[in-house]
Amino acid sequence: MKLLVLGGTVFLGRHVVNEALARGHEVTIYSRGLHGTPHPDVEQVIGDRADVTPLRGRAWDAAIDTSGMTPAQLRGSASLDLGHYVFVSSCNVYPDWPERPVDEDSRTWQDGEGYGQDKAASERVGSEAMDGRFATVRAGLIVGRHDNIFRLPWxxxxxxxxxxxxxxxxxxxxxxxxxxxxxxxxxxxxxxxRTSGAFNGTGPIGQTTWGELLAAAGDAELVWIPDEQLVEAKVQEWTELPMWLPADAYPGTWRIGTANAQAAGLTTRPVADTVEDIREWLQTGGEREIGDYRAELRPPDMSSEREAALLQLV
Ligand SMILES: NC(=O)c1ccc[n+]([C@@H]2O[C@H](COP(=O)([O-])OP(=O)(O)OC[C@H]3O[C@@H](n4cnc5c(N)ncnc54)[C@H](OP(=O)(O)O)[C@@H]3O)[C@@H](O)[C@H]2O)c1
Known part of the structure; x- marks a missing residue:
């Protein structure tokens, strides 16, 4: 298959490229050439999503879009000569998430601005333009090597x-x-x-527990601190202890239904395998590789004073 990857050099896009090459596909990537590392075995076309002229006059069997963020970008890319379109979206398209559980039929943002709203509007543009040849994959928490947002690696x-x-x-x-x-x-x-539709791209509900996930990372003594005490200590949600949200305020966070995705073939490996891969990546210079790119989105290191103060809470 001739495959166009819109993006493809930083995190998820690199995995898409690796997997596509392993399956024998012929891969073209499109990016500005500013960030990340293009795989040596792909054709790289340089350009901005704002103007896809460099891609016109050619045809691909499919595109996988890991970089689309806005409807304007989708208007451009969905007008190319593509047999099928797979858009990487986000569970942020659901206004109810993470306050309430969601599944693939939950309502999505229909107006407004912001990351989730823009992804939802991008999905609409893509599905209208591609008419039955468009899949949107609403990713949950993506983890693994090359993760420049660095939540699980933290x-x-x-x-x-x-x-x-x-x-x-x-x-x-x-x-x-x-x-x-x-x-x-x-x-x-x-x-x-050539499957079309909307799919939640994450592990199944009940896939794993915090205990199992963190224990897979090593033998440190984990000191579990109840939500109430973390809230009282003003621990920053989601970033200070990465991936943590208070369960009472956000009971839907880890209740993302994936029935359609599983029916369409999504499978997820054991979390210990993921953690092991991240550990190996860190040991071989993972942090150096990601450099400063999107560093503002990363969870900050925790000072030893703050850590000691939290440990004293229990
Ligand atoms: N991390 C998560 O947990 C999470 C959760 C839900 C959804 N997502 C979604 O998953 C996707 C993953 O992104 P990724 O960073 O891992 O993908 P990636 O494809 O590995 O990296 C982003 C690519 O987009 C290119 N790019 C950025 N802006 C561009 C522009 N204006 N024109 C052309 N190319 C551009 C970048 O290269 P240049 O900068 O050189 O152009 C880079 O190649 C995103 O769509 C994100 O919204 C992530």
């Missing part, structure tokens, strides 16, 4: 340092993640089988 790195580690909530609390390799394989499958 935990893997901290636990590898050992000692007593503040852990949020309780070990039996569920969490859902998606290994970028599994998400990439799913996107490829949708492209190969």
């Amino acid at each position: 935990w893997v790195r901290r636990i590898a340092q050992g000692g007593r580690v503040p852990a949020p909530g309780a070990p039996d609390r569920p969490i859902q993640i998606i290994d970028a390799r599994d998400l990439a394989a799913f996107c490829l499958r949708l492209a190969e089988e």
